[in-house]
Amino acid sequence: MESVEVLVAHIQGLFRSSDEVSQLHSLLKQSEDALRSHADRLVPFLSQIDPSIHTLGYLFLLEAYSSESISREETSGFLLSVVEFINSCSTEQIRLAPEKFISVCKIFKDQVMQLGVPMQGIAPMRMAIRKLQTSTEQLTTLHSDYLLLCLLAKCYKAGLSILDDDIFEVDHLRDHFLYCYYGGMINIGLKRFEKALECLHNAVTAPMTTLNAIAVEAYKKYILVSLILNGQVPSFPKYTSSAALRNLKSYTQPYVDLANSYARGKSSELEACVQTNQEKFQSDSNLGLVKQVLSSLYKHNIQRLTQTYLTLSLQDIANVAQLNSPKEAEMRVLQMIQDGEIFATINQKDGMVSFHEDPEQYKTCGMTEHIDFSIQRLMVLSKKLSSLDEHLSCDPTYLSKIGKERQRFDFDEFDSVPHKFMQRAYLFIRKGSPNGVVRHCPQTILSSSIMIVLEKRVTMRR
Amino acid sequence: MEELSVHSREEKNVEEIARRFVPYGGRKKSPLGFYLAMDLSPIQKDLASKCYSAVADTCDDLMLKLASRGIRYQDEWPFAIHLLGHVFANDLNSARFLWKSIPLEIKESRPEIVAVWKIGQCLWTRDYAGVYDAIRGFDWSAEITAMVVAFSENYTKKMFQMLNSAYSTISVTDVAHFLGMSEDRAIDYALQHGWKLDSSCKMVIVKKPKTVTERKLDPSKLQRLTEYVFHLEH
Numbered sequence: 196m197e198s199v200e201v202l203v204a205h206i207q208g209l210f211r212s213s214d215e216v217s218q219l220h221s222l223l224k225q226s227e228d229a230l231r232s233h234a235d236r237l238v239p240f241l242s243q244i245d246p247s248i249h250t251l252g253y254l255f256l257l258e259a260y261s262s263e264s265i266s267r268e269e270t271s272g273f274l275l276s277v278v279e280f281i282n283s284c285s286t287e288q289i290r291l292a293p294e295k296f297i298s299v300c301k302i303f304k305d306q307v308m309q310l311g312v313p314m315q316g317i318a319p320m321r322m323a324i325r326k327l328q329t330s331t332e333q334l335t336t337l338h339s340d341y342l343l344l345c346l347l348a349k350c351y352k353a354g355l356s357i358l359d360d361d362i363f364e365v366d367h368l369r370d371h372f373l374y375c376y377y378g379g380m381i382n383i384g385l386k387r388f389e390k391a392l393e394c395l396h397n398a399v400t401a402p403m404t405t406l407n408a409i410a411v412e413a414y415k416k417y418i419l420v421s422l423i424l425n426g427q428v429p430s431f432p433k434y435t436s437s438a439a440l441r442n443l444k445s446y447t448q449p450y451v452d453l454a455n456s457y458a459r460g461k462s463s464e465l466e467a468c469v470q471t472n473q474e475k476f477q478s479d480s481n482l483g484l485v486k487q488v489l490s491s492l493y494k495h496n497i498q499r500l501t502q503t504y505l506t507l508s509l510q511d512i513a514n515v516a517q518l519n520s521p522k523e524a525e526m527r528v529l530q531m532i533q534d535g536e537i538f539a540t541i542n543q544k545d546g547m548v549s550f551h552e553d554p555e556q557y558k559t560c561g562m563t564e565h566i567d568f569s570i571q572r573l574m575v576l577s578k579k580l581s582s583l584d585e586h587l588s589c590d591p592t593y594l595s596k597i598g599k600e601r602q603r604f605d606f607d608e609f610d611s612v613p614h615k616f617m618q619r620a621y622l623f624i625r626k627g628s629p630n631g632v633v634r635h636c637p638q639t640i641l642s643s644s645i646m647i648v649l650e651k652r653v654t655m656r657r
Numbered sequence: 658m659e660e661l662s663v664h665s666r667e668e669k670n671v672e673e674i675a676r677r678f679v680p681y682g683g684r685k686k687s688p689l690g691f692y693l694a695m696d697l698s699p700i701q702k703d704l705a706s707k708c709y710s711a712v713a714d715t716c717d718d719l720m721l722k723l724a725s726r727g728i729r730y731q732d733e734w735p736f737a738i739h740l741l742g743h744v745f746a747n748d749l750n751s752a753r754f755l756w757k758s759i760p761l762e763i764k765e766s767r768p769e770i771v772a773v774w775k776i777g778q779c780l781w782t783r784d785y786a787g788v789y790d791a792i793r794g795f796d797w798s799a800e801i802t803a804m805v806v807a808f809s810e811n812y813t814k815k816m817f818q819m820l821n822s823a824y825s826t827i828s829v830t831d832v833a834h835f836l837g838m839s840e841d842r843a844i845d846y847a848l849q850h851g852w853k854l855d856s857s858c859k860m861v862i863v864k865k866p867k868t869v870t871e872r873k874l875d876p877s878k879l880q881r882l883t884e885y886v887f888h889l890e891h
Contacts, residue, residue, distance in 0.1 A: 271727055278725050318725040349754040352717060385750050530783055532823040544826040544860050567881055574888050 198229045203240050206252030216251060220291055223255045230259035238269075246280045250288035253280060258295045261302045270306050274315065277303045281319045286326045296327060297336050304340045313347035320344060324357060332363040339373035346380060354381040358390075363579060372398055372409040379416060383484065388424045395420060399443070400435045406442045412479070414443050418450040419484040426495040428454045449475045453488070462492050462517050493518065493527060498537060501550040509546045521546060695723065695733055704738070709804055712742035713751065731760055737769045737801055744777045745808050752777045769798060776808075788812060789837030813837065817850070826860050 205222060230237070237260045246253040257280060265273050277299060289296050300323050307316035320341040327335050338357060345354035358378050365371045375398035382391035398413035421428045431440055444451055449472040456468040469476070469485055476482045496516040500507060509521035509528075518524050528548055531537040538551040555562070587593055699719060703712045716739040723730040736759055743752035756774050764770060772795035779787035792809050816835050820827060833843040844854060844861070853862040 275727055278727075312724070312727075314721065314724040315727055316725070318721040349758050350717070350721065351754060352748070352751050353721060384754070526783075529819075529823055533819055539823075540825045541823055541827075542825045543828055543831065544855075549825070563878075570885060574885075577888070 198226065199233050199237070199240060202226055202230070203243060203252070203256075206244055206249045216288065216291070220251060223251065227255070227259065230255060231262055234260050234263040241276060247283040247285060250284040251291060254284070254289070254292060254295050254299065258299050261299055265306065270310055274303065274306060274310075278315075278319045281323045281326070284326065289326055290329070293327060296323070300337055301340065304344060307344065308347065313344045314350060316344045317341070317348060317350055317353050321353070321357065330364075331360045334362045334365045334370055334374060336367065336370050339370055339377055342374065342377035342381060346377060346384075351381050351384045354378075355385070358382070358394075368401065368403075371401055372407065372413075375401070376409050376413045379413060379420075383416065383420060388420055391420050392417070392424060399439060400432060403436050403438050406438050406446070410439060411443065411446045414439075415447050415450050415479060415481060416484065418447065418454050419481060419488055422454060422457050422488045423484075423491045426491070426498075427458065453485070457488065457492060460492070460496060462489070462496075465489060465492055494531060494536060497527065497531065501537060501539070504550060506547050506549045509541075509548060512548065695728070695730060697735065700735065700738065704800065704804065707803070707807065709742070709745045709807055712738065712804075713746050713748060716742055717751075731763060735800075736763065737767070737773045738804070740770065740773045740777065741801065741804055741808065744773065744780065745804070745811070747780075749777060749781050753781070769795070769801065772797075773801075785816065786834050786837060817846075821863060821865055824863050826855075826862050828860055829854075832861055 202222070205219065237256050241253065241256055241260070244253045244256070257277070261273065281300075300320065304316055304320065307313055320337060324335060324337045324341055327337060341357055342354050345351060354377075358381060362374075375394045379391045379394035379398065382388070382394060395413045395417040399410055399417055401410070403410065418428050452472070453465070453468055456465050466489065469489060473482070476485045493516050497512060500512065500515060509524045512528065513519070513521050513524040516524065516527070518527065525541060525543075528537065528539060528541060532539055538553055539548050540551070541548050557563075557566075697719070699715045700712065703709070703715050716735075720730065720734065720739070736755070740752055740755055743749070743755060752774075756777070759770065772791065775791040775794075776788055779785075779791050789809075792805060797805050813836055816837075820832065820835055829840050829844060832847060833840045836843050836846060838846065847861050848854060851864045853864065854860075855862060
């Protein structure tokens with residue numbers, strides 16, 4: 196106990212200069228074991244330290260306290276102290292010991308979930324992410340925990356503030372999988388199906404040496420969301436890992452069958468397919484999505500009509516889309532017009548529907564702003580890609596791989612070298628194991644959106 | 658300022674234990690003792706200034722803040738206003754999730770919340786006329802009436818715009834149905850907006866309003882175009 200008191204006195208005597216902080220940091224690291232042995236008696240010391248000034252000391256004490264199991268009565272008090280700590284802690288000191296901060300936040304999240312109050316954790320976790328990140332482009336381990344809490348508390352909108360950030364740096368691949376999967380689920384809940392498709396696509400095509408359960412679940416939802424949005428499931432892109440290419444379909448057979456049945460366009464057949472596999476969909480908690488797939492079939496059938504006809508009677512629409520009556524067809528078309536999925540006008544007098552072209556001329560101010568914004572984003576992305584290019588070409592492991600085949604190049608082939616360079620870089624990323632790439636290229640940007648552009652450049656220069 | 662609310666005897670124990678985690682500087686208690694007066698002024702400010710579209714976000718943020726302090730806010734939380742805020746912003750997904758998270762006892766003891774949810778439900782199932790019935794079928798309390806009226810006017814306008822864009826001719830009965838008015842009032846409303854009535858077959862002919870879109874250019878566009886060309890060249 197004495198050592199703890201001495202330590203606390205040290206912490207309190209700190210005057211914020213950076214040498215003193217690093218001195219304190221090494222002292223704290225040495226005293227970790229002593230702190231842990233007194234874990235249950237640390238509580239009164241916590242109240243003597245101001246978390247906003249002596250963040251580092253408070254963090255070490257808090258982490259030592261939470262490393263032992265916390266009794267039920269103390270949980271709510273612990274939660275409140277963590278919330279207050281996160282709100283008032285100093286960002287620079289946190290970044291000196293990020294693993295400890297992450298550990299405290301994870302235990303906080305576990306306790307909040309155990310107590311059944313996930314909503315309590317949302318605002319603090321969001322603040323913790325913002326304090327831990329060095330930039331909004333970095334994916335931390337806490338991102339997926341935050342999204343999980345939003346899902347459990349049904350505060351889906353709260354997840355959007357974190358989801359809308361573009362991610363360019365990924366430290367651990369597992370965080371990426373969970374982040375993309377939960378992000379997909381949140382977007383599905385809010386019916387932002389394009390964004391959901393992006394997230395799930397990233398989860399399915401991320402590098403992996405062996406198939407993992409997260410990718411399998413993500414692929415199931417990916418199939419369903421593709422059907423709802425586009426009426427078809429696209430084939431795997433070239434940069435998908437071979438583990439995914441070989442095995443994903445065998446683990447998701449009922450969903451693949453559903454997609455095949457959907458392609459044939461008959462709602463009765465689709466319903467029969469859903470009936471046969473109902474239990475599997477139910478146990479995967481995907482039944483709600485499957486029902487949405489069913490109702491989207493009518494929509495896609497009607498949309499297909501616009502490609503063939505200029506005007507069509509409501510009765511014919513009802514027949515083609517297998518609806519019960521012209522009135523029902525009218526209501527469906529009205530809903531589609533309201534949602535902007537179709538451009539048409541209904542003439543009730545004659546019972547006809549006329550289909551139109553998209554009236555968007557792309558000339559308005561608003562549309563120009565939108566295009567400008569997209570171009571700016573692409574320019575930023577392009578610059579990042581060039582710097583990734585340069586980084587990779589200076590990496591020693593990569594150079595040694597290239598060096599083995601240097602005798603294949605002579606002056607005549609000089610012009611094509613950049614192309615082969617890029618191709619090797621692309622293969623290097625694809626074949627490297629996730630941990631291997633992270634270890635050798637700590638600065639490298641791993642996001643799949645970069646990989647997509649990378650892929651495109653390879654094909655462009657071909 | 659740290660404040661805890663204590664509503665029942667079991668929770669007094671928690672208060673005792675939590676007291677051990679006194680934050681730095683000691684705890685400041687509200688002068689009223691145990692019961693916490695929740696600071697709902699941001700929501701009231703939005704209502705007073707008629708910024709109804711901002712109500713949902715204000716409510717969300719405040720609710721998360723209160724929840725993070727472990728405060729049991731559910732008993733005094735204005736769920737009806739919160740729900741109506743989501744409905745007003747046409748965010749039916751958030752409205753549904755909020756409805757699911759409201760405890761059963763509160764739903765049963767506060768019929769106003771159920772009435773607001775009825776509006777949301779009709780919007781979700783696209784029961785266009787049902788929305789009007791839900792609005793008129795309840796005696797709204799004073800603080801929510803203004804918001805309900807504003808929503809009702811907004812909804813009528815949106816319905817009319819929808820009919821404008823979706824129909825070239827439509828029967829008078831249907832117009833009355835979609836606008837929640839009697840047939841005569843519906844005809845007047847339509848004629849006011851330039852539609853024509855064909856009284857022989859009781860159909861109204863829709864006239865689409867001319868939309869004016871902004872197309873002016875300004876010098877900053879030139880700057881941007883230069884940047885794009887520069888980027889493409891390099």
